[in-house]
Amino acid sequence: MRECAKAAELTAAGHKASARAVGKKRRRYETNGVLGLADHRSVRRTPRYGAMDEAMVAAMQQAISEAVEAFTRTVTFLLWRTGEILKDADKRGPVPLPSRSTLYRLLDKLTAGTHTTAQ
Incomplete structure (x- = not known):
């Protein structure tokens, strides 16, 4: 009542x-x-690279490290090289590539503060 x-x-x-x-x-x-x-909802932790597959992040990091050691590469080359690394490391099965804009955003996060590309 x-x-x-x-x-x-x-x-x-x-x-x-x-x-x-x-x-x-x-x-x-x-x-x-x-x-x-108090509010009992759990605090959400957003993964550093979003919902991106870990194999994708590792492959792009490898492509970036190869490009830094060589000479300035284009973004297109880095995306191509990432795809090639994923094809070679096909242990878990094929990793589906996200959209091109998603790949560009991931590349921007991973290359922040470096001179990997001519940008």
Whole structure:
């Protein structure tokens, strides 16, 4: 009954709340105190290179390291070389290549601060 009244009061004040939600928060507060009212959603950790396959990242890193040791290469060459490395290291099966724009974004992340390409 008290939870229904509190839910109606919150809704009238412009905060959408149900009696069930009020009861749930009350029980969490009784059990854990103020910490029980904290947001309990887990913190999402975004992988450094997004949802990119690890084999793709490793292959592109290898292509970049080869290019740094040689001379300035073009982006097209690095993308081609990445594909060749993936074909040679076909242990887990073929790694599908993402879109060209995704490859460019990954290349930008991996070459930040280097002079791998003439850019």
